[in-house]
Amino acid sequence: MMRTQVEISNRLGLHARAAAKVVHAANSFRSEIFIGTDDEEVNAKSILGLLTLAATKGTPLNVRAEGDDEEEALAAIVRLFENRFGEGE
Amino acid sequence: MSHNFLTGMGVSPGIAIGEPVIHETLPISTVRIPIPPDEVEEEVERFREAVSAAVERIRDHQRRASQQMGQEYAGIFEAHQLIASDPSLVEPVEGIIRNQQVNAEWALDQVVGTLVARFEELPDEALSDRKLDVIDVANQILSTLHGIDLEQLEKLDRPVILVADDLPPSTTVQLPLDKILGFALEMGGPTAHTTIIARSLGIPVIVGAHGICQRARHAHNIALDAFEGRVIFDPNPAEVAEYRSRQREYHEQQSHLLSMRVAPTITRDGRELYLLANIDLPNEVQAAMAWNVSGIGLYRSEFLYMKMSPALPSEEDHLAVYRDIVATMGLGPTTIRTFDLGGKKLAREVIGGMEPNPVLGLRGIRLCFSKPEFFITQLRALLRLAGEFPAGRVRIMFPLISGVEEFRTARLLVQQQRADLRRTGHQVPDDIPLGAMVEVPSSAIMARELAREVDFLSIGTNDLIQYTLAVDRSNERVASLYQPTSPAVLRLIAQVVEAGREEGTEVGMCGEMAADPLMVPVLLGLGLTRFSMNPQAVPVVRALLRQLSYRESVHMARQALQMVTARQVREYLLERLALSLTKIKIRV
Numbered sequence: 001m002m003r004t005q006v007e008i009s010n011r012l013g014l015h016a017r018a019a020a021k022v023v024h025a026a027n028s029f030r031s032e033i034f035i036g037t038d039d040e041e042v043n044a045k046s047i048l049g050l051l052t053l054a055a056t057k058g059t060p061l062n063v064r065a066e067g068d069d070e071e072e073a074l075a076a077i078v079r080l081f082e083n084r085f086g087e088g089e
Numbered sequence: 090m091s092h093n094f095l096t097g098m099g100v101s102p103g104i105a106i107g108e109p110v111i112h113e114t115l116p117i118s119t120v121r122i123p124i125p126p127d128e129v130e131e132e133v134e135r136f137r138e139a140v141s142a143a144v145e146r147i148r149d150h151q152r153r154a155s156q157q158m159g160q161e162y163a164g165i166f167e168a169h170q171l172i173a174s175d176p177s178l179v180e181p182v183e184g185i186i187r188n189q190q191v192n193a194e195w196a197l198d199q200v201v202g203t204l205v206a207r208f209e210e211l212p213d214e215a216l217s218d219r220k221l222d223v224i225d226v227a228n229q230i231l232s233t234l235h236g237i238d239l240e241q242l243e244k245l246d247r248p249v250i251l252v253a254d255d256l257p258p259s260t261t262v263q264l265p266l267d268k269i270l271g272f273a274l275e276m277g278g279p280t281a282h283t284t285i286i287a288r289s290l291g292i293p294v295i296v297g298a299h300g301i302c303q304r305a306r307h308a309h310n311i312a313l314d315a316f317e318g319r320v321i322f323d324p325n326p327a328e329v330a331e332y333r334s335r336q337r338e339y340h341e342q343q344s345h346l347l348s349m350r351v352a353p354t355i356t357r358d359g360r361e362l363y364l365l366a367n368i369d370l371p372n373e374v375q376a377a378m379a380w381n382v383s384g385i386g387l388y389r390s391e392f393l394y395m396k397m398s399p400a401l402p403s404e405e406d407h408l409a410v411y412r413d414i415v416a417t418m419g420l421g422p423t424t425i426r427t428f429d430l431g432g433k434k435l436a437r438e439v440i441g442g443m444e445p446n447p448v449l450g451l452r453g454i455r456l457c458f459s460k461p462e463f464f465i466t467q468l469r470a471l472l473r474l475a476g477e478f479p480a481g482r483v484r485i486m487f488p489l490i491s492g493v494e495e496f497r498t499a500r501l502l503v504q505q506q507r508a509d510l511r512r513t514g515h516q517v518p519d520d521i522p523l524g525a526m527v528e529v530p531s532s533a534i535m536a537r538e539l540a541r542e543v544d545f546l547s548i549g550t551n552d553l554i555q556y557t558l559a560v561d562r563s564n565e566r567v568a569s570l571y572q573p574t575s576p577a578v579l580r581l582i583a584q585v586v587e588a589g590r591e592e593g594t595e596v597g598m599c600g601e602m603a604a605d606p607l608m609v610p611v612l613l614g615l616g617l618t619r620f621s622m623n624p625q626a627v628p629v630v631r632a633l634l635r636q637l638s639y640r641e642s643v644h645m646a647r648q649a650l651q652m653v654t655a656r657q658v659r660e661y662l663l664e665r666l667a668l669s670l671t672k673i674k675i676r677v
Contacts, residue, residue, distance in 0.1 A: 020164075054212060
C-alpha cells in the first residue's frame with residue numbers, strides 16, 4: 001500500500017467534471033484507490049463518492065492506493081491534482 | 090395447466106404466442122415486489138442490462154450534444170455515464186436485490202434515496218445540486234428497466250406480443266402493427282381506441298391484466314388467449330401445442346365465416362334479418378363492407394371530437410368525414426348519432442369540469458342542448474350531407490333520449506337549421522329520417538308514444554341495462570350485477586319492439602346485446618329484425634341466425650319473458666342453444 005497527500009488548488013474545488021477526470025484516471029488502474037479527509041475516505045472510482053467529499057479549494061486530501069500498479073496509480077492521481085484537473089487556474 | 094398465468098379481459102378475439110416486449114408509459118412506479126429466490130440472479134442481470142443500456146443512451150446523447158453545442162456542454166454527460174455505472178450506486182442495488190429478494194426498481198429507488206439524502210447534507214449548494222444528476226441518471230436506468238421506448242418500438246424487426254401498462258392511441262398509430270402478434274395491457278377497455286384498431290385488424294387483445302408488465306419481465310415466451318382473457322408465461326410444450334391448435338381452429342373458423350359472407354341472413358324457416366355495423370372510425374367502413382353488412386347502424390361521431398380535441402370540428406370537418414363514410418358505404422343507409430360525449434367519455438374540455446355523477450349528468454342529448462353551438466354545427470353538416478345523397482342514405486339519431494319532449498326539441502332544431510340552410514341556397518331534403526336511441530328506461534316505458542313521433546328507434550342495451558339495474562359495470566364491486574339476461578331488461582326490450590310493430594315504426598338494436606350469441610335468439614323471437622354490431626361480430630351472428638328457427642325463437646322468447654331471475658333465463662338459454670352454438674363453434 002502506498003499513500004500521499006494532495007491539495008485542491010483549483011478555484012471550483014472537486015466539482016463534477018474534475019471528479020469525472022479522477023474516476024477516469026483511477027479506472028485505468030487495477031489497484032484500489034481511495035481519496036479522503038481524515039474523517040472520511042471514498043472510492044476514487046466512484047464519482048458519487050468523490051462529489052460527496054465536497055472538497056473545496058485548499059482542502060488537503062489523503063490518497064491511498066493498493067494493488068500491483070499502486071505506484072503508477074498514485075502518481076497519476078497526484079499529477080491530476082497538481083495540474084488542477086487541466087483547468088489552468 | 091400451469092399456474093403461471095394471469096387473467097384479464099379478452100376484448101379482441103384470437104390467440105397469439107410469442108416473445109413479450111414491454112413498454113410502460115406511466116410515471117415510473119417503484120413499488121416493492123418480491124422476487125422468487127430462483128429468479129433473483131435474473132433480476133440482478135436485468136438491472137445490469139438496464140445500466141449498460143442507460144450508459145449507452147447517455148453516450149448517444151453526449152455525441153449529439155457535442156455535435157450540436159460543442160465539447161464543453163457535453164461534459165455533463167461524461168459525469169452521467171460515470172454515475173450510471175458508479176460502484177457506490179450499482180453495488181448496493183445488487184446487494185438489496187439479492188438480500189431482500191426484491192425488484193430492481195425498488196432497490197434502485199432505495200439506493201438513490203440514500204445518495205440524494207447525502208448530497209442534500211452537503212454545505213456547498215452547487216455540489217448539493219448534483220443530486221439532480223443522480224436523480225436524472227436513476228430515471229434513465231428506471232426507464233430502461235421499464236422496457237423499450239416508443240422509438241425502439243417503431244423499429245421492431247421481429248414479431249412480438251406487446252405488453253404495456255396503457256397504450257394511448259397516439260402510440261398505437263405509430264406501431265408497426267404487422268409485427269404485433271397481440272396486445273396485453275394493464276389498462277384499457279373494450280371501447281378503447283387501441284382495442285378498436287386491433288379488432289379491425291384481427292389482432293388479439295387482453296386488457297385489465299393487472300401486473301402484467303412486472304410478470305412478463307422474466308418470461309421468454311408468452312401465450313395470449315384472448316377468448317378466455319388469459320396470459321400464460323413461458324408455456325410448456327404441451328400448452329404451446331394446445332394453443333397452436335386452437336389458433337388454427339380459430340383461423341379455420343374465420344375463413345369459413347368469410348367464405349359465407351355473401352350468404353343471406355335468413356333463419357331456417359325463412360325470416361330475413363338485417364345486420365348492420367357500429368363504427369367509430371371512417372376506415373372501419375371497409376371492414377364492415379367485407380362482412381357484407383346492410384348499412385351502418387351506428388356511427389359514433391364523438392371520435393371526431395376526440396381526434397380534433399382541443400380544437401372543435403367545423404361544419405366542413407364534419408361534412409368531409411361523414412361524406413367519406415356515406416360514400417364508402419354504398420347503397421346501405423348510414424345512421425349517424427349526434428355526439429354522445431359526457432358520461433365517462435373523455436370530454437372534460439367539452440363539459441368544462443367534472444360532475445359528481447357523470448353517468449346521470451350532462452351527457453347525450455342533454456349535452457347537445459346545453460352546447461347548442463356544437464350541436465348546431467353538427468346538425469348543419471348532417472343536413473347538408475343528406476342533401477348530397479339519395480333519400481334514406483343519411484339518417485340522424487339522437488342519443489340518450491329520455492322522453493318525447495327531448496325528441497321534439499331536437500326535431501325543432503333540425504327544422505330551424507333546415508330552413509336556415511335553404512335560405513342560404515343549400516339543398517336540404519324534407520324527408521331525412523330522425524331517430525331516437527332507447528337507452529333510458531323512461532323511453533322504453535313510453536315507447537308507444539315515442540314511436541309515434543320518430544322515424545326509427547334504436548335500442549342501446551349497454552346504457553339501458555346500466556340504468557334499469559342501477560349498475561355501473563366498470564365498478565368491479567357491482568359489475569357482477571350487470572346481467573343482460575335480466576327479465577326486467579327483457580321486458581323493456583319486448584315492450585319497445587312491440588311498440589314499434591303496433592305503430593309501424595322501425596326498431597333496431599345497436600347495443601352489445603345485439604351481438605351476444607346467447608341473446609340473439611331471444612331478440613329474434615321478440616321480433617327484432619335489425620341488429621347493429623361491431624363489424625367483427627357480423628359473421629358469427631349471421632352464422633348463428635342461419636342455424637335458428639324464428640318459430641322456435643318466438644317460443645323461447647315467450648318462455649324467457651315469464652321467468653323471474655336473470656340466472657334462470659341464462660340457464661334456460663344455455664340449455665336450449667347448446668346445439669346451435671356448438672355448430673358454429675361459439676363458446677359462451
